[in-house]
Amino acid sequence: MSRKDYPVAPEDEELQAESAAETAEPTAAAPADEDGQPSTYMPERSLEEQAEEKSLRPTSFDDFIGQDQVVDNLRIAIQAALDRGGVLDHILLSGMPGLGKTSIAMLLGGEMGAGNTYVLSGPTLERGKDIVGTLTQLQRGDLLFIDEVHRMSAHTEEFLYSAMEDFRVDLIIDSGADSRSIPVDLKPFTLVGATTREGLLTAPLRSRFQIVEKLETYPPEELARILQRSAGLLGCDIELDACDVLASRSRGTPRFANRFLRRIRDVAQSRGEWKIGETIRIDSAAVMEGLERLGIDENGLDRVDRKILRTLFDNGGDAVGLKTLAATVGEAQRPLHEVYEPHLIREGLSTRTSRGRCATRKAAELYGDHTGQPSFV
Ligand SMILES: Nc1ncnc2c1ncn2[C@@H]1O[C@H](COP(=O)(O)OP(=O)(O)OP(=O)(O)O)[C@@H](O)[C@H]1O
Ligand SMILES: [Mg+2]
Numbered sequence: 001m002s003r004k005d006y007p008v009a010p011e012d013e014e015l016q017a018e019s020a021a022e023t024a025e026p027t028a029a030a031p032a033d034e035d036g037q038p039s040t041y042m043p044e045r046s047l048e049e050q051a052e053e054k055s056l057r058p059t060s061f062d063d064f065i066g067q068d069q070v071v072d073n074l075r076i077a078i079q080a081a082l083d084r085g086g087v088l089d090h091i092l093l094s095g096m097p098g099l100g101k102t103s104i105a106m107l108l109g110g111e112m113g114a115g116n117t118y119v120l121s122g123p124t125l126e127r128g129k130d131i132v133g134t135l136t137q138l139q140r141g142d143l144l145f146i147d148e149v150h151r152m153s154a155h156t157e158e159f160l161y162s163a164m165e166d167f168r169v170d171l172i173i174d175s176g177a178d179s180r181s182i183p184v185d186l187k188p189f190t191l192v193g194a195t196t197r198e199g200l201l202t203a204p205l206r207s208r209f210q211i212v213e214k215l216e217t218y219p220p221e222e223l224a225r226i227l228q229r230s231a232g233l234l235g236c237d238i239e240l241d242a243c244d245v246l247a248s249r250s251r252g253t254p255r256f257a258n259r260f261l262r263r264i265r266d267v268a269q270s271r272g273e274w275k276i277g278e279t280i281r282i283d284s285a286a287v288m289e290g291l292e293r294l295g296i297d298e299n300g301l302d303r304v305d306r307k308i309l310r311t312l313f314d315n316g317g318d319a320v321g322l323k324t325l326a327a328t329v330g331e332a333q334r335p336l337h338e339v340y341e342p343h344l345i346r347e348g349l350s351t352r353t354s355r356g357r358c359a360t361r362k363a364a365e366l367y368g369d370h371t372g373q374p375s376f377v
Contacts, residue, residue: 049259056230056258057103060110065229066222067100070213074104077211078111087141087188088112090164090208092149094198095215097339098255101194104215105145108192115141115189122151128159132171135163138189149193150200157205164191164208196338217252217346220244226254227261231282236265238282246287249300251343264290299347299366304331305340309367312350312359319356 058064061071074091081088088108093101109117118134125131125146138144146152152160162168167186172179193209195201206212218226224240224247231238238246238261246264250257261282268274268286295303311328312320326333331340341357344350349363359368 049262052262053255053258056233058100058107060107063229064100064103064107065225066218067104067215070104070215073211073213074108075111078108082112088143088190089210090191090193091211091213092193092195092198092201092206092209093213093215094195096217096253096342097196098253099215099217100254101215102145102147105143105147105192105194108190109143112141112143115139115143117143117145119145119147122146122148125152125156127153128155128172131156131159132169135159135169135186135189136184138187140187140189142187142189143192144189145192145194147194148196149205150195150197157202160191161204161208218254219252220247223247223250223252223254223257227257230258230261231265234262234265234280236261236268236280236282238287239284242282242284242287245284246291249291249296249298251300252346260290260294260296263294266290267293300343301347301349301367304329305344305349306367308336308340308344308357309349309359309363312357313364313368317358319353319358321356325357 061075064071070093077089077091091105091108093104095101106117109115116139118138120131120134131152134144159169162170163186167188169184169186170181171184172181174180191209193201193205198206198212198214224243227238227243227247227250231243246260247257250260264282264287265280267290268282269280271286271289272281274280297306301309307329308325311325320328322333322337326336329336341350341352344363345352348360349366350357350359
């Protein structure tokens with residue numbers, strides 16, 4: 001069965017259409033909200049942030065904090081592959097943006113102690129030849145990391161089926177009546193796929209990953225440990241209380257925790273008597289000021305979260321579809337669906353039904369300043 005035979009949910013179709021548009025055009029700068037502020041949780045990152053993220057990335061499992069079950073399972077798989085003298089099984093890592101999928105993918109090579117890691121991005125893989133060139137240059141034991149693996153074209157994906165299963169690709173040469181398929185053997189390699197939308201993966205692709213691990217949001221204690229580590233790497237010293245507050249407002253996601261930490265470091269640096277070469281001390285006052293500047297409230301919600309809730313309130317309790325919500329809030333559907341909504345649902349502030357999203361009574365109690373009479377679920 002080929003990839004196109006698998007149906008997708010209507011909402012996923014909306015997102016896929018949006019993915020196609022994103023692929024066709026260069027990514028626009030992050031939209032700013034009505035206050036002229038970029039939204040805090042946009043997945044798009046500036047080059048500077050990407051570079052800083054890289055410097056904070058754990059480089060071994062010993063550095064990687066939390067996700068104990070995932071790390072344990074991967075350690076066992078690595079040890080088993082090493083004991084067999086074989087190649088690590090194909091691994092699929094899923095989970096919301098910023099939870100550490102790329103970090104894990106990039107440290108696997110070091111943990112295996114052999115091979116190179118090649119990196120490709122799903123949305124750039126449109127034609128078979130985009131991937132065949134890389135597949136044929138892989139050496140035994142190399143890792144091929146495909147980020148956003150659910151966003152490859154169907155054509156590319158079909159090349160991967162035999163590559164993953166039999167370490168072989170069928171190259172088509174010539175066209176029309178002369179076209180022939182030539183099988184080319186590949187060296188055994190490990191495919192590591194990362195996805196924020198496991199549900200969008202087709203069944204044939206998903207079934208070819210022998211190891212499937214899902215990353216969950218981090219409890220505040222683990223985020224606090226991640227923040228302490230990052231603070232050290234950034235030349236800061238963060239007080240324990242301040243660290244706990246920051247961890248509890250970072251929606252369980254290391255990327256946001258680190259992003260806030262960097263901004264708060266700037267605040268602390270500008271407040272204190274800091275001199276070049278000295279450690280920057282971060283106390284609770286700096287954290288509170290930094291969070292306020294970032295628009296993060298005491299429940300960890302930012303401006304966009306609050307705008308989403310306002311839109312839901314204004315709809316008088318009727319469910320709101322993703323498209324309408326995106327248009328009203330002025331955000332792309334993807335971050336709304338992948339970042340904002342899961343957090344609001346986890347916090348019990350919104351619910352999702354087949355008709356769309358609704359605000360909850362808890363949201364109305366915390367944020368409802370409307371005068372209408374919506375019927376909250
Ligand atoms: N368990 C962890 N311990 C320490 N730092 C972490 C951990 N997980 C993530 N980070 C930090 O968070 C940043 C974001 O992680 P990463 O890029 O791996 O997320 P991701 O899941 O690949 O996100 P996306 O889906 O957007 O690609 C990393 O630069 C790293 O500094
Ligand atoms: Mg990533």
